Amino acid sequence: MAEPDRCGHGQGIGRGEVKFYFAKLLQLIGITTVGFGLMYGLTNAEGLRFELRMLMVGSGAFLVGRLIEGRGAA
Amino acid sequence: MATTAKPATTGGKRVEVPIQKAMGPGDDKVHTWPHLVRAEFLCALLVLILMIVWSLAVDAPLEGPANPSRTPNPSKAPWYFLGLQEILVFFDPWHAGVTLPSLIIVGLMAIPYIDINPKGNGYYCFAPRKWEILTWLFGFHVLWISLIVIGTMLRGPGWNWFWPWKKWDPHLVEALTNVNLPYLLGFRDYFWSAVFGGALIVSFFVVGTIAMYAWVILLKGPEFMERWGMTRFLLTAFLFLNMVGVLIKMLLRHLLSIQYVMTTPWINI
Numbered sequence: 001m002a003e004p005d006r007c008g009h010g011q012g013i014g015r016g017e018v019k020f021y022f023a024k025l026l027q028l029i030g031i032t033t034v035g036f037g038l039m040y041g042l043t044n045a046e047g048l049r050f051e052l053r054m055l056m057v058g059s060g061a062f063l064v065g066r067l068i069e070g071r072g073a074a
Numbered sequence: 075m076a077t078t079a080k081p082a083t084t085g086g087k088r089v090e091v092p093i094q095k096a097m098g099p100g101d102d103k104v105h106t107w108p109h110l111v112r113a114e115f116l117c118a119l120l121v122l123i124l125m126i127v128w129s130l131a132v133d134a135p136l137e138g139p140a141n142p143s144r145t146p147n148p149s150k151a152p153w154y155f156l157g158l159q160e161i162l163v164f165f166d167p168w169h170a171g172v173t174l175p176s177l178i179i180v181g182l183m184a185i186p187y188i189d190i191n192p193k194g195n196g197y198y199c200f201a202p203r204k205w206e207i208l209t210w211l212f213g214f215h216v217l218w219i220s221l222i223v224i225g226t227m228l229r230g231p232g233w234n235w236f237w238p239w240k241k242w243d244p245h246l247v248e249a250l251t252n253v254n255l256p257y258l259l260g261f262r263d264y265f266w267s268a269v270f271g272g273a274l275i276v277s278f279f280v281v282g283t284i285a286m287y288a289w290v291i292l293l294k295g296p297e298f299m300e301r302w303g304m305t306r307f308l309l310t311a312f313l314f315l316n317m318v319g320v321l322i323k324m325l326l327r328h329l330l331s332i333q334y335v336m337t338t339p340w341i342n343i
Contacts, residue, residue, distance in 0.1 A: 035123070042112055042116070
């Protein structure tokens with residue numbers, strides 16, 4: 001296997017990085033859910049209840065991702 | 075589900091204001107909140123998703139720690155300042171770095187006071203604001219964005235001009251054939267060079283202002299000029315002529331290799 005370069009590329013993925021990418025994935029899911037909720041609300045005149053539910057679920061997922069990510073990345 | 079907001083009062087009469095989409099002719103207005111703000115927030119989220127994915131997938135182009143004994147060539151400002159750095163090719167630092175940015179900021183601040191055209195508020199179309207939009211396009215795209223593109227993509231080592239298909243050669247030596255305009259026209263001492271250059275610049279502003287006055291009268295009529303007022307007109311003419319002057323100076327350098335129009339022992343323009 002090739003030696004890692006000075007930036008650490010080729011070093012393989014560590015446990016901290018798995019946590020970081022998982023946290024980012026959760027945040028992306030949260031944002032996408034919020035976006036979907038907004039889109040639903042925009043296109044359905046009677047869709048406010050579902051929209052608000054999606055906003056809350058999405059915000060929650062984003063918050064959990066943010067908490068897992070913590071202060072220091074990877 | 076409730077689709078109505080608080081009742082509004084118009085001339086003593088209570089009117090129910092619906093929070094719903096426009097339904098057709100005669101019903102062409104909706105509330106900014108939630109209809110517009112929600113769409114804007116959605117766009118912001120899409121951009122945020124794009125930025126997160128991009129920042130995870132692409133490494134920042136960071137270099138090693140700075141070494142004062144081995145400075146990079148070319149040394150470039152952040153991309154958004156490269157327009158200003160490019161202007162340094164054509165003007166002295168006091169003009170390119172202080173006077174022109176100040177004029178840009180003051181000019182932008184003055185726009186709401188010198189623009190008396192009420193058309194185009196809340197909607198977008200070209201015809202009723204032709205000159206305003208063209209001036210903005212000239213200032214933003216020609217005098218700002220194009221300079222950033224030049225500074226980012228076409229300037230290489232030694233701040234020499236490199237076309238995209240040319241290799242950035244750090245040893246390239248360009249012959250500096252620039253001459254000052256007064257010298258080109260036969261002036262050989264500082265005093266008369268300064269007098270000639272100063273007279274040329276003052277003439278540019280005087281003739282330019284008169285020409286702009288005649289143009290506005292021809293285009294819009296004396297009634298418009300009366301409404302616009304002399305203070306607003308003179309301020310607009312001064313700012314516009316400065317914009318045109320920067321372009322003329324850049325073209326003189328690129329096409330005729332003229333370095334300065336006015337030279338003195340202290341400042342050059």
